[in-house]
Amino acid sequence: MRHRIGSLRRRWRNRLAGRSEDAFGDPGAAAQRHSSLDPTVTGAQEHPPFEPAAPGMRDYLFFGVIDWHFRHQRPQQLALAVARGGRRVFYVSVNFVDAAEPGFSVERLDAQLPLYQVFLRVRGPLSVYAMQADDAQLAQLRASLRALWLHADIGAAVSVVQHPFWHPVAGFFPTARTVYDCMDHHAGFANTADAHVELERQSFALSDLTVVTSTMLEGQARPLARRVELIRNAGEYGHFHAAVALRAASDAAAGTSARRPVVGYYGAIAEWFDLELIDRLAGELPGCDFQLIGDDTAGAGRALRHRANVRLLGEKPYAELPRWLAAFDACLIPFRVNALTLATNPVKVYEYLSAGKPVAGTDLPELRAMDGLVYRATDHEAFGAALRTALAERNDPGADALRARRMGFAREQTWQHRAAAFEQAAEDCSDEPTVSVVVVAYNQWPLTRRCLESLEACTDGAPTEVIVVDNASADETAERLREWEREAPGRRIAVLNAENLGFGGGVNSGMARASGEYLVILNNDTIVSPGWARGLRRHLQRDPGLGLLCPVTNNIGNEAQVALPGATPEEVFASARRYNLARTGKLLPLSIAAFFCVMIPRRIWERIGPMDERFFPGYFEDDDYCMRLREAGLRVGCAEDVFVYHELSASFNAESHARRQAIFERSRKLYEEKWGPWKPHTYRPESLPRR
Template identity: 45%
Template sequence: MDQINRLVDCIDQLTRSTQSRTLENLQLAKEIESRDRLIKQLDLGSKALRTRLSLQEGKTGRLREQLRVAEQRLKDAEALLQARESEAVTLSDRAQDLSAQLTAKQAELFKLSDWGNAIERAPLRYSIRKQLYKLSRWVYAWLPLPAQQKSQLARRLRSWLKPGKATPGESAATAGFLPLQPPVNLAVPSTLGQPVILMFGVIDWHFRIQRPQNLAKELARAGQTTFYISNNFIDDDAPGFEAKPLGGSNRLFQIRFKVLGAPAIYHAPPSAAAIRQLCEGLAMLLRSASVEAVDCIVQHAYWFPLARRVPNSTLVYDCMDHHAGFGNVAQELLDLEIALMRRADLLVATSDWIEQHGKRENRNVEVIRNACEFSFFSRRPDKVYRPPGDRKIIGYYGVIAEWFDLDLVKRVAQSFPQHLVLLIGSDIVQAKKHFKAYPNVVLEGEVPYGSLPYYLHAMDVCLLPFKVMPLTLATNPVKVYEYLSAGKPVVSVKLPELSQFGKLVWAVEEPTEFISAIRGVLGTLPEASATLEARQSFARGQTWQHRAASLREAIATLPQPKVSVVVLTYNNLEMTKACLDSLLSQSQYPNLEIIVVDNHSSDQTPAFLTAWAEGHPDRIVILNPDNKGFAAGNNLGLAAASGDYLVILNNDTVVTAGWVKGLIRHLRDHKEIGIIGPITNNIGNEAKVGTRYSRMEDMPAEAAQMTRARMGEWFEINTLAFFCVMFPRSTYEQIGGLCEEYGLGFFEDDDYCRRVQRLGMRAACAEDVFVHHHLSASFNALGARKKQALFEKNRAIYESKWGLWVPHTYRDV
């Protein structure tokens, strides 16, 4: 029975457990159903979210596409705007060139008309004069005289034979020039601290557009006022100049100087009289245009004696050719070119050959090759040259001179009788006679620069048929860049500078290869567009704008010798401030070290100097615990100086614009000078000049006028006053510092000059550098009696070393 009861109990427990589990299962089933419904809802929500996200992504994609299209349109608009601006500038330049050419053609027509009328009125007289003219040319060629004398003789004969002579004003008017005489102001915009460009050209602006004009235009467009100095002088015995704005720009002018006899720059260096007249004319130009800092870009050695005198300037020689290779350049000019190469602050070479030649004379050589006016030459004109008959055109443009291989072109004409050989350019070797037997050779003569695309875009293959000679080995040919701008295939003789073009140009050595290359090009016409684009893509990166930027960078980064200026102070804080302010604002020299030595000032000078030098590594301050005197104080500064040139400058001075370059220029040009100083308003010797200013505000203008009138001038002086002197480190290394026996001061400058002269060097005073001097500001504080006693004591020391002291004198007025 008990067993049955236990079994019943077990059954009851199992029943209750089963019921409990059933209830749990039912609850779990309900939870599962609830979760399934939640999952379904989440799935539906996720699908809806994905749908919305997909819609948003679609909208975002469309917005991105719209944005990309808008950005592309903006880029296209900017490119179009730049192209339009470039076209506008080019059109403006072309209009200017065409205007000048039209004026010249009209003048030629008037001349022809006059000649025609004269011949009709007196045919016998014309015939006689023609024969006499031929005879005179024969006599002129026979005369055993130098080229310059023959040129002067010819001018005199022409002046005698002319019925009348136009006045300078009339001559200027017919040429479109505006005569300017100081004090008329040549209004030019501010250069914002950039130097003015003086480009001393090798040709007149309107003669033939070449590298000089293209660089000048781009420098002016970059914001630098540019004066292009023409080689075409005005025959006048009075100094002066005429200015003509170019291309509608207020930053670009052609300048023609007045020079008696209007000499040609190609035959001989300028005479002393011509240099004086040019200097006076240039001084007028600098004054009229309110010019301060200058970059002189010289493109012919004739200009060197003038350019080296320009105040506050950097001298750049833009060497475009191997001038000795022309064969007809006077040896005096070649010698002058070597001197220019050596003296130039920067020598620009247009080719690797010229670079190697230039590096023998100057360590600062930069290769800046020729280039092209891409926007002008790449654009195909609406109308191009069309030859009679359906013939291919084998073309060349450029001067046809002694470097042009006539025989090679004759072989081209023989090899391609069915094609036209078109030669554009001035013929100075009688090529027309050479090709007389070849009817497929056409010589068009020289054409205006603006007409070159008319012919270029008609050519099927372009040639560079030069002889291989020293002149062409040094040449970087401009026309190749222009040929490539139009996408034209180019066949050339093999020259060193052609290697930069790679496979874009066929450069061959033998005449047979030259003919074969032309035949290969003609056989592949028309060429693939990708081939044309490759040529144009290269030329697009070789423009005059690129070259001008390279030139500007080369000048801006030119290494400058370091100049250390030692300023000794003792009280007079306001004067010290004025002196230091002028050093910082007027020196216009990037590599300047200023060392201030204070001789135990009792005013606020030490505190001011400490604050002034803080954070400036090129400012050094030495504070002495006692007054060591003039010589010992300056010697501390000289010992601390690290410059290539050393300057002793009193704190009672105010320097003027470009004073550093002015003094350095004389030391570089005249190695015999061991020490140099400026002219001034207040000193006890020949360095003193008469001045009119009574206010410091008027000093800079008067100083500029005075020094420009004396540019390049200096004279030997027995003793320099040490209110301002400069000497190269070599002088300091040979002589050492100032003699400290003289204590507080007096006679240490006389003593130093004697030591310089004892070593065979000269003391000089620069007439083209002015420094204002208050005079003896520190010594005046001693009082008259102490000053006199100090003077007598130091005079005795000086005479014990050098003999009787000769008092300083003023210059004769």
Template identity: 30%
Template sequence: MTDALPGSVAHASALSHAPRQPLLLCLSHLRWNFVFQRPQHLLTRAARDHEVVFLEEPVFRPGTGPLLELRRVPEGVTVAVPVLPEGLPEQAVIAAQRRLLDGLLATEGGRPLIAWFYTPMALDFAGHLAPDLTVYDCMDELSAFRGAPPRMLELERALLSRADLVFTGGRSLYEAKRGRHPRVHCFPSSIDAAHFAAARTGLPDPQDQAALPRPRIGFFGVVDERMDLGLVAALAAARPDWCFSMIGPVVKIHPDTLPRLPNIHWLGGKDYAALPAYLANWDAGFMPFARNESTRFISPTKTPEFLAAGLPVVSTPILDVVRDWGPREDGGPGLVEIADDPPRFAAALQAVLARPRGQWLRQVDRKLARISWDRTWAEMKGLMAARLTPARAPALGEAAAARIA
């Protein structure tokens, strides 16, 4: 069911007003239903003892709005989407979002407010808020992405100046931000191991993949400027006996730029719940990331997800993948194979396809046992509780509040 908030007037029933629950307002550049990744994993867990509102970027419709559409998703989060008329100038768009946000929060003054930023651009319409706690969860270096707004770096400086806590999605991001704020904490990509481990149980092959030949090399994730399409084409041309199963939405690049060899199959985006069935019927995974500014700081969530599914994987030398999952410092083999050009990549895939997996899987499971989204959220929550005043902290839960004592 969707509630609409016209103008700046909020319905009293828009949020649940659960007693003592703080309100966590997430300001995001991503859509909740786009790809299930870091924000969804963390905020689903936050929703166990917070009222979580996930405020997306606006959509534009002719002759509509301004209004705020709210919907409750199964994960317990309220997704809020500003709907604005087409053709509004930039400053009017910002002003409309601010009015809609103020309307949503008009009746929320009696409980703690946590502002959780994924994009510094949200300061344009939310910079006037005075939350009890401000968190910047920096999951990507957005300024390096194609189409990044010119003011991104300026607004990030402003966000860093007011944030109480900064979390980063990987080691490279941590190293880039740690000198710019006194409380930067590294929380690399984690894993819902049980979800992806279902791929080891022999799930039925999805209908749109069942007819594809073996061996199958698979990729899942967003297909954008971070993918080395030349590498994908070269691998497929060099190994016409391999089938490449490609899962994910295509964004910011034109679909006509995708290589269209007979053994490359672009299957489109899939629900998070459906991914284990696809991975269960692959023989290996690959991460053909380009090496450019947009991948300089990434820490791909799919790395431990491939491993939890029991799939050997080969990646281009993305720094965080190499350091966290690649060859050990003592020269021993890593959990992920690294290759930097098409011939080496093909050779590495050939090697992992032929490799016995028993010992490798035991090493994988030992490492994955030390990480989880549950553990990541628990550590974040403790840091948040420690930054709140003692009077406010109990609203975050007894376990978190105890950290202040």
């Protein structure tokens, strides 16, 4: 269970002043100040360049629930284990840089690992726990994160959200899987903002994966989340197992017979800590010393000052904990039973067991799985009995086998084990909704092949079904499509029409074979980009009122066209990456979307029906479909953060100008008979075609 406190303000100022280095700040700026309750960081320095991402590995961004240098728990342990596996890890702190302009500061956490703590810039004080970012702060946080994304050249990634506050900031990048790492019942904390309850529901619903740490959290998440994996907490076995040798050396030097038994605890001493229980235990066992390690925000010092055998030792560095653990004869998990503790999987129990220590704990659901290794108690009286049983092991030679069992259990419950499970679940894209892509082709096989190659390269492992409809091409297209289909039967489907059904008829024949939850109509003269389908899908998932969505492109006859410099597709894609990142999460409302690339939820396609095949062989069928959507109360949009390259009307351009004009006028007449006068499409002012 992570703990949030405000007493670390002075510690942050002393420990980290001047250590962070800023991507966009002036050299020689004032030293930064950190706070964990009012987490604002000011001042910065220029930072060294990031290491490049490891080939074939995703970057990880952990949107933390505690700062890196505060008590070493699940957030840091998972991030560290992932970095040790070779992946770049950016740990986004709960502390911010107070600044008017977007940007970020960075602290390299390990010279040997690609592991960085990042402080985002935002104006004014902002608490992750007790506040919700207002619109201006949210926009600045997103811009600061985009700056990191661009500066570090982040591509394929996993965004790990560890507190609901971060969901509106982190969940928008098309090339990133979003994982909600739910490790606490956040509503159980006294300083949780009311808005965070709703943000957590959104985190469950919109994340690609929800990871939970306990069966209680699993039960809460399953009705709300798309996919849930139970990945419990763990311990750093080697670190805490060192307490065994430390204790043996201490006993050899001083003996054990005259030493008073020590009952120990380390961790937060907060509102869930049962002070009445400790008071009772200390009174019942006056011959034992009770050592309580951790920041005291529950008033334990005052409540227990009459107990001479109770010592509150304050917070101790993580590196020193094995030395203190070595001295414990029995360990405590003395929690009150409430919604917060019922949902917790205590990290400390794995650490205690790594040293083979007997543990007396409150009867929590997550401790029941460790029956036979720990002593559970349902009330104060039973807890006293459990503690006495635990202490009796001190002089029981027969307890060696039990200690060995405890250590054997802990040895298999390490952060390396958990990180491996976490990575496997986080990077498994097979759980994402299937996307069916319908490509209509008529001759132009080289363009079709290029389009299909880009689709294959940019699926990112997500379930993708590609259906190519050949409208009776006269070139090699049909033969090549048969070969293409045989290479991956099932996910590649070739529909070879005996006659040209036109664009609308071709789309309809492809859609009849589609099985996906999301349907895409894609021209064969396009090249898709990494994350394109996930980016479109997320907009549709966030906004059920959207009926249809297109990306921005370099070449189309309406507002979806944006001015992007570049003489080759590669140069245009580089420009598009910067354009998309600057507009992450943004949507442009449209009246009409051109069907060079559009995504439609299956439920919408089934509701509106197929395309009108009277618009043969093409033109205005996309205008017509958008009008049908709008008539049904749905909206049309353009995803500003997704780009697809487009040659523009490669098939129609093969026709003579006179024939194209005749087709255009015929289809326009049909459109106006249905919908009234046609309004010509418009461009953005900055994207007007060059004359």
